[in-house]
Amino acid sequence: MTNEEAEKFIAKRLANRSWRLNNLYWIEDEKGVKRKFRLNWAQRAFYTAMWWLNVILKARQLGMSTFIGLFILDRCLFNENQTCGLIDKTDEDAKKKLGRIEFAYDHLDDPDDPATAQLGAAVKQARGLVTNNRRELEWSNGSKVWAGTSLRGGTVQCLWISELGYIAFHDSNRAKEIRDGALNTVHVGNMVVIESTHEGGKYGLNYAMIKLAQEAPKVLTQMDWRFHFLPWWRDPKYVLPLVGPLEIDRELEDYFADLQAREGITLSPEQKHWYAKKIKTQGDAMGKEFPSTPEEALNAVVQGAIYGKLVSKLRRQRRIADFEHNRVAPIYTFWDVGQSDFTAIWLLQMVGLDICALAFYENHSEMPAHYVAKCVEWERKYGMPIHGHYVPHDANNRGPGGKTWVDYAKEAGLTNIHVVPRTPDVWVGINYLRALLPRFFLHLTNCTQEWKRDEMPMPSGVAALESYHTHTEVTEGTIKEMPVHDACSHPCDALRTFAEAHARGMLEGTSTTAKEERVNKRETKTGLRNPYGAGWRPRAKVIR
Numbered sequence: 001m002t003n004e005e006a007e008k009f010i011a012k013r014l015a016n017r018s019w020r021l022n023n024l025y026w027i028e029d030e031k032g033v034k035r036k037f038r039l040n041w042a043q044r045a046f047y048t049a050m051w052w053l054n055v056i057l058k059a060r061q062l063g064m065s066t067f068i069g070l071f072i073l074d075r076c077l078f079n080e081n082q083t084c085g086l087i088d089k090t091d092e093d094a095k096k097k098l099g100r101i102e103f104a105y106d107h108l109d110d111p112d113d114p115a116t117a118q119l120g121a122a123v124k125q126a127r128g129l130v131t132n133n134r135r136e137l138e139w140s141n142g143s144k145v146w147a148g149t150s151l152r153g154g155t156v157q158c159l160w161i162s163e164l165g166y167i168a169f170h171d172s173n174r175a176k177e178i179r180d181g182a183l184n185t186v187h188v189g190n191m192v193v194i195e196s197t198h199e200g201g202k203y204g205l206n207y208a209m210i211k212l213a214q215e216a217p218k219v220l221t222q223m224d225w226r227f228h229f230l231p232w233w234r235d236p237k238y239v240l241p242l243v244g245p246l247e248i249d250r251e252l253e254d255y256f257a258d259l260q261a262r263e264g265i266t267l268s269p270e271q272k273h274w275y276a277k278k279i280k281t282q283g284d285a286m287g288k289e290f291p292s293t294p295e296e297a298l299n300a301v302v303q304g305a306i307y308g309k310l311v312s313k314l315r316r317q318r319r320i321a322d323f324e325h326n327r328v329a330p331i332y333t334f335w336d337v338g339q340s341d342f343t344a345i346w347l348l349q350m351v352g353l354d355i356c357a358l359a360f361y362e363n364h365s366e367m368p369a370h371y372v373a374k375c376v377e378w379e380r381k382y383g384m385p386i387h388g389h390y391v392p393h394d395a396n397n398r399g400p401g402g403k404t405w406v407d408y409a410k411e412a413g414l415t416n417i418h419v420v421p422r423t424p425d426v427w428v429g430i431n432y433l434r435a436l437l438p439r440f441f442l443h444l445t446n447c448t449q450e451w452k453r454d455e456m457p458m459p460s461g462v463a464a465l466e467s468y469h470t471h472t473e474v475t476e477g478t479i480k481e482m483p484v485h486d487a488c489s490h491p492c493d494a495l496r497t498f499a500e501a502h503a504r505g506m507l508e509g510t511s512t513t514a515k516e517e518r519v520n521k522r523e524t525k526t527g528l529r530n531p532y533g534a535g536w537r538p539r540a541k542v543i544r
Contacts, residue, residue, distance in 0.1 A: 013119055014078070014119060014123070017074060017078070018047075020074055020078070021037070021039065021047070021067075021070060021071070021074060022037070022038055022039055023036070023115075023116055024074075024108065024116055024119065024120060024123075025037045025070050025073070025074075025104045025107075025108070026103070026104060026107035026108075026110055026112075026113075027066055027070070027100065027103070027104060028100070028103060030061070034107070034110075034112075036113060037066070037070060037104075039067070040062070040063055041234060041235065041236070042058070042062040042063060042064060042230045042234070042235065043062075043063055043064065043066075043067040045228070045230065045234075046064065046067070046228055046230070047067070047071075049226065049228060050226075051220060051224075051225075051226035052188075052189065052190065052191055052192070052222045052223075053191075053192050053213075053222075053223070053224065053225040053226065054191075054192065054193045054194065054195075054213075054225070054226050054228060055194045055209050055210055055212075055213040055225050055226070055227050055228065056193065056194065056195035056196070056228045056229075056230065057196070057197075057198055057210055057227070057228070057229050057230070057291075057294055057297055058195065058196070058197060058228075058229070058230040059197070059230060059231055059232040059235070059289065059290045059291060060197060060232075060289045060290060062230055062235060064195050064230070065097060065100075065162060065195070066100065068160050068162075068193055068195060069086075069097055069100050069101045069104070069160075070101075070104055072084045072086070072101065072145055072158060072160060073101045073104055073105060073145070075143075075157075075158055076127075076137075076139060076141075076143035076144065076145060077105075077123060077127045077139065077141075077143070079141075079143060080141045080142050080143060081141070081142040081143060082142075082143040082144075082157045082158065083143070083144055083146070083154070083155065083156045083157055083158075084143075084144070084145045084146070084156060084157065084158040084159070084160070085145075085146050085147075085151045085156045085158070085159045085160065085182065085185070086098060086145060086146065086147040086148075086160045086162070087147075087148065087149060087150065087151055087159070087160070087161045087162065087178060087182055088147070088148075088149065088162045088163060089149070089162070089163045089166045089167050089170075090149065091148065091149055093162070093163070094135075094147040094148055094149060095134050095135070095147060097147060097162065098134065098135070098136075098137065098145065098147040099134075101137060101145060102132065102137060105124070105129065105137070107120075108120030108121070108123050108124050109121035109124055126140075126141075127139045127140055127141055127143075128140040131144065135147055135148060149174065150174060150177050150178060150181060150182060151178075151181060151182040151185055152177070152181030152182065152185070154185055155185055155186075155187060155190075156185050156186055156190065157186075157190045157191065158190065158191045158192075158193075159182060159183070159185065159186050159190075159191070159192045159193070160192075160193050160195075161178060161182065161192070161193070161194045161195075161196075162195055162196065163195075163196050163197075164178070164194050164196045164205060164206040164209065165196040165197055165198040165199045165200060165204075165206040166196070166197075166199060167205075167206075168200055168204035168205040168206040168207070169199045169200035169204055169206075169302075169303070172204065172205075172486065175204065175205040175206075176205070178205065179205055188222050188223055189222055194206075194209055197288055197289060197297070198210065198288060198291075198297045198298060198300070199288050199300070199302065199303060200302060200467060201298065201299070201300075201302050201308075201459070201463055201466045201467030201488075202298055202299075202450070202457075202459055202460070202463035202466070202467065203457075203458075203459040203463060203464070203467045203486075203487060203488055207298065207457070208456055208457050209225065210227065210294070210298070211457055212225050213225035213226060213227035214227050214294070227294075229293075229294050231290075231291060231292055231293065232275075232290040232291070232292065233265060233267060233271055233292060238271065238274050238275075238278075238290075239268065239270035239271050239273070239274050240270055240273040240274035240277055241270060241273075242269055242270065242273055246269045246272060246273055248272060248273075248276045249276075251316075252272070252275070252276055252279070256272055259292055259293075263292070263293055265292060265293075275290075278290065284300070284301035284308075284309065284312075285300070285301075286300075287299060287300030287301070288300040288301075299312070299315070299466065301466075302466065302467050302468075302469045303469065304469035304470040304471065304481070305466065305467070305468070305469050306430060306434075306468045306469060306470060306483060306492070307433070307434065307437060307465045307466070307468055307492065308465075308466050308467070308468075308469070310434060310437040310438060311437070311442075311462065311465050311466045312466070313438070314437070314438075314440060314442060319440065319441050319442065320441075320442045320444055320447075320448075320462060321441070321443075321444050322443060322444045322445050323356075323441065323443060325349060325356070325358050325382055326349055326351050326356070327383070327384075329349050329350060329351045330349070330350075330384070330387035330388075331347060331348070331349045331358065331378075331382060331384060331386055331387060332347070332348050332349070332350075332386065332387055332388050332389070332390065332498075332507075333345050333346065333347055333348075333375060333378075333386055333388075333389045333390065334346045334348060334390045334494055334495060334497045334498035334501070335371075335389065335390065335391045335392065335395070335494050335497060336392060336490045336491070336493035336494035336497065337368075337391055337392065337394070337395045337405050338490075341364070341365075341490075342362060342363070342364050342487070342490040343362065343363060343364075343366065343371055343490070344360070344361070344362040344461075344490040344491045344493070344494040345360070345361045345362070345371060345374065345375075345494060346359075346360055346461065346491075346494050346495050346498065347359040347360070347361075347378055347386075348498060350507075353439055354439055354440075354441060355436060355439050355440045355441070356440070356441045356443075357440060357441065357442045357443060357446075357447050357461070358382070358443055358446060359378060359443060359446040359447065360446065360447045360449075360460065360461030360462075360491065361374050362451065362458065362461075362490065362491060363451070364453055367408065367412075368405060368408040368409040368411075368412050368414070369408075369411075369412035371409075372409060372412040372413055372414045373412075375389070375414065376413075386416070387416065388416045388417075388418055388507075389409075389414060389415075389416055389417045389418065390418045390420055390497055390498065390501045390506070391405070391406065391409075391417060391418070391419055391420065391497065392419075392420055392422075392493070392497050393419060393420060393421055393422040394422075395409075395417075395419055396419050406419065418501065418506060420497050420500050420501045420504070420506065421504070423500050426482075426483065426496075429496040429499055429500045430483070430496065432496070432499035432500060432502070432503045433492075433495060433496050433498075433499035435499075436498075436499055436502065437465075442461075442462055447460060447461040447462050448460045448461070448462045448463065450463070458487050459487055459488050459491070460491075461491045461495075463488070464487070464488040464489075464490070464491035464492055465491065465492060465495070467488040468483065468484075468488045468489060468492040469483070469484055469488075470482060470483055470484065471484050
């Protein structure tokens with residue numbers, strides 16, 4: 001058969017892409033067994049709703065990488081001069097995905113399926129592989145797939161970014177390179193697919209892309225992102241037959257009931273049984289690996305989280321909610337300061353043993369007067385003066401002009417400033433805060449507001465507490481877990497200022513409600529422990 005004859009044969013028999021994807025390609029499944037590819041429910045759902053720009057948030061093991069690889073192969077074989085990019089978290093992972101594409105191409109003429117072997121042979125004859133070096137596949141029609149960990153320069157017609165959640169969390173510099181480089185190689189009218197489980201909480205490039213897609217207009221343009229969510233409970237394989245009555249703990253019962261009440265998700269006993277068994281091995285990673293809702297994936301406890309489990313427990317206890325402030329107890333601010341960096345402020349109120357975070361604010365590259373104005377705004381809003389402003393030790397460091405941050409703040413009108421002495425070991429302050437967090441109420445609206453810097457969403461106070469995490473440092477042969485310094489650290493440092501001031505007794509003499517040793521059982525019974533009256537609890541709706 002000549003090339004011209006092969007082209008005509010392909011044009012006649014293989015004009016339908018859906019048919020090709022469901023009939024032409026071979027894959028190796030998760031057990032390493034060669035089989036013919038057929039679209040499953042998740043792959044079909046994405047294929048049906050696919051857009052030019054796509055963000056996929058998904059549970060594990062749904063076969064999306066397999067499908068996207070075959071989609072790229074099909075696009076290259078049946079379109080001339082297509083350049084496709086494949087970005088993964090490591091070179092080895094990228095090469096493996098490229099290898100799966102090569103496997104599907106090599107087996108096009110596999111005789112194990114006589115019905116398509118001849119068609120596949122005709123495709124291979126018309127689209128010969130001219131380059132194969134484990135980083136690039138190129139065919140005789142000028143189409144090619146390149147695989148690696150970043151991409152800059154040139155133009156691609158289809159870009160696949162796999163595991164952006166992992167990349168953004170573990171290597172923010174490479175995530176920035178992907179945003180500034182790879183995404184700019186795709187012009188309007190071409191295709192991008194970002195597919196990933198999510199990690200890192202409500203911060204980082206993957207979170208920014210998810211939010212961008214979630215907030216897209218109802219009528220999309222070619223420059224708008226479409227959001228696709230593929231949860232575990234839609235997959236028919238995630239069931240476990242019962243061997244008796246279904247027995248699950250109370251917390252899981254509440255979780256399933258909440259899913260049904262808030263999200264309309266009704267699970268079968270077999271699905272609940274599977275989930276109950278799976279969570280025993282996955283633990284806190286369940287929200288990341290097998291989310292039931294998008295918000296659950298974004299709220300999942302971060303790997304190496306310092307405060308994440310404590311904040312997650314506050315959510316379950318409905319202690320992150322909107323509430324009225326107490327009109328008697330004093331209010332205070334606690335800061336992390338910077339002139340060419342971030343400045344973060346928490347507004348707290350203490351009544352009995354409860355610590356109520358009324359508001360949070362953060363900005364960047366603003367002078368002290370800007371934040372003093374915010375404090376004045378809070379005083380007007382809550383109808384009382386701020387009893388004291390607590391700042392970290394470096395607020396007393398002198399700058400080039402010989403003045404300290406405290407000097408500038410005083411000139412702007414801030415009074416009652418208390419400088420909290422430095423705690424030599426950061427973990428001492430962290431552990432102070434860990435001990436206090438279970439007593440917190442966090443105002444839902446005021447403490448979960450994101451803000452933007454250079455069009456990138458910056459974490460809210462609550463999101464920062466959830467995402468603040470450690471990384472491993474090796475110094476002189478000693479392995480240490482140290483907090484990561486990023487946009488999440490500033491809000492956490494500001495709240496640590498509170499914990500260190502509290503531990504030093506610096507709140508003594510400014511508020512009788514802060515003198516915990518004077519709160520006895522009698523006072524607690526009268527409602528003093530709960531600043532909003534006995535029996536009050538934040539409303540459970542719209543917990544984020």
